[in-house]
Amino acid sequence: MSDKFKNISAINANITSLYKSIAAPLVPNFKTNLVIDNRYYHGNVVIYTQNIAKQIANHFGLQISKIIVTFIHNLGVPGKVGLSAGNIFFVEVDEKYKSNTNFISAILAHEIAHIYLFRHNIRISDTLRNEILTDTAAAFLGCAWLILNSSYEEASELNMTINTFGYITQYEVGYIQAKRDFLLQQDSSDAMIYGHSREFFDAGKSHFLDNLGRPYVQRSAVGNLAYRLKSRLKTGSIVFRCICCEQQLKIPESNKTLSVYCPGCGNKLLCYS
Numbered sequence: 001m002s003d004k005f006k007n008i009s010a011i012n013a014n015i016t017s018l019y020k021s022i023a024a025p026l027v028p029n030f031k032t033n034l035v036i037d038n039r040y041y042h043g044n045v046v047i048y049t050q051n052i053a054k055q056i057a058n059h060f061g062l063q064i065s066k067i068i069v070t071f072i073h074n075l076g077v078p079g080k081v082g083l084s085a086g087n088i089f090f091v092e093v094d095e096k097y098k099s100n101t102n103f104i105s106a107i108l109a110h111e112i113a114h115i116y117l118f119r120h121n122i123r124i125s126d127t128l129r130n131e132i133l134t135d136t137a138a139a140f141l142g143c144a145w146l147i148l149n150s151s152y153e154e155a156s157e158l159n160m161t162i163n164t165f166g167y168i169t170q171y172e173v174g175y176i177q178a179k180r181d182f183l184l185q186q187d188s189s190d191a192m193i194y195g196h197s198r199e200f201f202d203a204g205k206s207h208f209l210d211n212l213g214r215p216y217v218q219r220s221a222v223g224n225l226a227y228r229l230k231s232r233l234k235t236g237s238i239v240f241r242c243i244c245c246e247q248q249l250k251i252p253e254s255n256k257t258l259s260v261y262c263p264g265c266g267n268k269l270l271c272y273s
Helices: 010-020 044-061 102-121 129-146 171-182 197-211 221-235
Strands: 066-072 077-080 090-092 152-155 161-163 238-241 248-251 257-261 268-272
Touching: 010 171, 044 066, 044 102, 044 129, 044 248, 066 102, 090 102, 090 221, 102 129, 129 171, 129 197, 171 197, 248 257, 248 268
Parallel strands: 066 090
Antiparallel strands: 077 090, 152 161, 238 248, 257 268
C-alpha cells in the first residue's frame, strides 16, 4: 500500500473501537462538520484562540469549565494538552503557528480530541498508536476539514515542502472525511479551499470509493464467485466488514442483494451475497 495510506488499517480499527467504546450513534451525534465562527475575532489572537478552543470543545460535547491556551516558544511539537480529572484543561501551542488561525484550529482539534477520548476512557498504551487514534477521532467526529485546510508550503533552497499537522497523512484525513460524507450523504468538496486540501480530499475519497468494491456492492460474476468460494471455505457463509464502522458482519449466501443492518453503527447496507 502507498505511504499515502499507510495507517488505513489502524484508522479503521480505531473507528470500530470508537463505536464499541462510546456505545453511541457517533456520526448522527456529530453530523455537522465543525466550522469555526470568525465573528469573534477582533485582533487579539490570544482571546480568539480561547474562543476557537471553546467552539471545538462545544462541538465535542465536552462539559468542562474552560480550556486555557498559551503560546510557547520552541515547544518542540505543535501542541500539548494536560489531562486531569478537573474541569479546567491547559493546552500549549508553539508560538510559530500563532499567526494563522487554520494552523491553530487544526492543532486544537487534535489536542481537544485528546480530552474527549480521556473523558470516555479510551486510550492505547503505545504512544504513536494513541496519537493515530486521536487524529482518527478528531477527523471522524467532524474536524477533518479543519485539518485538511491547515496544510502549507515551505520553500527551501532545494525544493518545496508541504507541511501538515498530525500523525496520519492528509490523504488519510481525506479518506476519513469521504467516509463521513458517505454516511451523511453529503459532499465536502467545497470546504477544501486552502493549501493542498482539495488534492488530499480527492485522493482520500478515491481510495474510499475503491473500498466500495467490497462484497456488499455487486461485483462481476467472476469476482463474486471467487469471493463467495473464499469466504465459504473459511466460514461457511459470507463475511465482510461494514464500510461505516468496520465491524465484521456475517450473512447467509443467497445470490441476492440484501439490506443488512449493522448493530455496531446502526447503518443499513446493501450487500450482494
